Amino acid sequence: MSNVNVYKQRPDAARAESPLFHAGLDELARKGKSSAGVILREKKLLGHLVIRGDAKDPAFAGGVHSALGLELPVALTLTAKGDTSLQWLGPDEWLLIVPGGQEFEIEQRLRKALDGQHISVVNVSGGQTIVELSGANARDMLMKSTAYDVHPSNFPVGKAVGTTFAKAGAVIRHTGEDTWELLIRRSFSDYIWLWLQDASAEYGLAVKA
8 A cells, every 4th residue: 555644534533514514404404394396405524535547547447446346437427336426527537425434444445456556545525515406396496507408318317517506616416316416615515505595495495404
């Protein structure tokens, strides 16, 4: 394994707060209406790792698979296994999402499996979060929030695209028939939260814990 300094960014004793902690989503969840057309849930405090390497190198693809049990996804797609997902970001870059608290162990496992290769594994967990959107009108809300075409013929389940959402950058991930995810930077979380409330007003917005 390489001698790169790998350390726990989120010690077990530390109190972690998600980017939307101040919004009081847990309290709002008790007031939501089941008939709402858009349902929001923050998938908070997950592990986010950016992996870089040569997709054309069988040793790299094999090492990732041995460490994660996932195949490298092709352009604009993601692969998933349970609560772990691997998303294509670019020709030599992928985003790995893992359950919170496991990112340190998984980073070490990846580095061991890819030892000796020209790779990069960076823990970016503290800088971003995921907002899950579901419900009958989730796609309608997205249609007026992004210029990217989210029609079923262009944005099937399993697709993931980096684009603009409102006036911010975001990654839109289609994870289920009526379920979408917004991967957003921590610095945009307030703005996105306010936008989602406004854009969902005509359909009704409920928050899920």
